[in-house]
Amino acid sequence: MTESHDGAAVALYARNARNPKRRLFIWRAIIFILPALVIVGAIALVVILGALKEKPETKEDVIKAVPVLTALAVQDDVTLRVSTQGEVQPRTEINIVPQVGGRISDMSPNFIAGGQFKKGDVLFRIEARDYELRVVQARANVAQAQTVLMREKTESAIALEDWNDIGRGRKASALTLREPQMAEAQARLASAEAQLDEAELQLSRTVVRAPFTGRVTTRNVDQGEFVNPGTAIGRVYADDVMDVRLPLTNDELRRAGLQIGYQHASGDMPITVDLSANVGGTDATWQGQIVRTDSRYDAATRVLYAYAEVRDPFGAGSDNGVPIAPGLFVSGAIGGETFENVITVPRAALRGNNQVFIANDDDTLSIKTVQVISTDRDRAVIRSGLSIGDAVVTSPIRGASDGMEIAVVDNARELGPQISEDSSDEDTAAEAIAAGDVQ
Incomplete structure (x- = not known):
């Protein structure tokens, strides 16, 4: 098979x-x-x-409470202060310019950059020999003119006597009495005297004196140089008053109680300003006052400039011997309007322009709209919308909404002022929020 x-x-x-x-x-x-x-x-x-395959176990999402830091809303009397900056400038600063030309024969040792002088001190002298000779010549011309005038007067008197003898009672003419000749002689004498005054004036201008008490900014020439009239020999400033030009916005003008074209009048309450700067590693402060504001806004920056003055900046106006000198860049704090019994909160608690987050007793969040008077780097001043003792949220929150569950890291109602005083607690709370330890 x-x-x-x-x-x-x-x-x-x-x-x-x-x-x-x-x-x-x-x-x-x-x-x-x-x-x-x-x-x-x-x-x-x-x-x-x-x-x-086995089916995975289903797990319900648990919404965690957002950890927050809080601070108390407190009542206080607040004086608004405007912070600004400006450069110190002398109120009076001029160029020293001779009115006559010549060689500089003598120069004061104080007439040097940084030097000090008093009103009337001789700054420098211009060689005066040429001007002295002009004075001598002018005096001679005056003496000659006086002699001519005297002779004309004598001849006029003689002519009058002669006319009285032969005039038969008629009136003598001006020419007979030599009146034109006397007028000419008088004019020549006046001219000679004017030339003498001018020569003496030019001679006096060979000595250049300080027009005020002050200090030297720069000196452009040295002794022995020849200068012409109008040559800038140096630059000096008066040290009696210093001005500080402070830029202010519209809101800062309002808070400082100033307006366009403000002029301080004697008898009015002065608007004070505290000026400060670091000079040689030392923090110095000076007291000044606002004396005026510009009458127009700056077209480029849209600010209005206020001018603060400090009197006797190198003497009584200095800070323990530290003067407020020209060219120094200073910070200014202008005292403004005072508000009584207003609410203040940390600046971090203000959201946007007019909102504050409140931590409620039931650990939920509320959003309140407030009326803000003013803010600065550290705090916000609230007119209405908050109550004393409200716990305001100072830490950042994303997607905040009314009723959101929150967890207060440091309870402001329990710690009170200790929150702001004990920075270590606040740092610990911030670290806990960053680490996500609080739920």
Whole structure:
């Protein structure tokens, strides 16, 4: 029987070998069907494995309370202060210019950059010999003119006597009495005297004196140099008053109680300003007062300038001997309007222009709209919208909304003023918020 099967297979193979088209069809069927079977098997395997996998446990989202820092809203009397900056300038500063020309024959040792002088001190002298000779010549001309005038007067008197003898009672003419000649002589004398005055004036101008008490900024020439009239010899300033030009915005003008074109009048309450700067590593302060404001706004910066003055800056107006000198850049704090019984909160508690976040007793957040009087770097002054003792949120909050759950890190109602006094507690609270330890 085996032999019969073998014979049948041999016979079948022989038939297939004799039919090449059939053999090609079988190979093509294997090539196309086999990949499809593999893909179907893989899909079936993935479905079976997915069905056998355990389903993950579902977990409900828990909303965590937002940790916050708070501070108390307190009642206080507040005097608004405006902070600004400006440069110190002398009120009076001029160039020293001679009115006559010549060689500088003498120069004061105090007439040097940084030197001090008093009113009337000689700063320098111009060689005066030429001007002295002009005075001598002018005096000679005056003496000559006086002689001519005297001679004309004498001749006029003689002419009058002669006319009285021969005039037969008639009135003598002006020419007969030599009145034109006398007038000419008088005019020549007046001219000669004017020339003498001018020569003496020019001679006096060879000595240049200080017009006020002050100090020297610069000196441009040295002794022995020749100068012309109008040459700038140096620059000096008076040290009796210093001005500080302080820029102010509209809001700062309001808080300082100033207006456009303000002029301080004697008898009015002065608007004081505290000026400060670091001089040689030492913090110095000076007391000044606002004396005037500009009558127009600066077109480039849109600010109005106020002028503060400090009197006797190198003497009584100095701070323990530290003067407020020209060119010094100082900070100014202007005392303004005073408000009584207003609410103050830390500046960090103010959100935007007029909102404050309140931490309620039930650990929820409330958003309140407030009326702000003024703000500075440290605090905000509130007219209305808050109550004394409200716990205001001072830490940042994203997406704040009414009713949001919060967790107070340092309870302001329990610690009170200790929050602002004990910085270590506040630092610890801030670290806890950053680390996310409070829920």
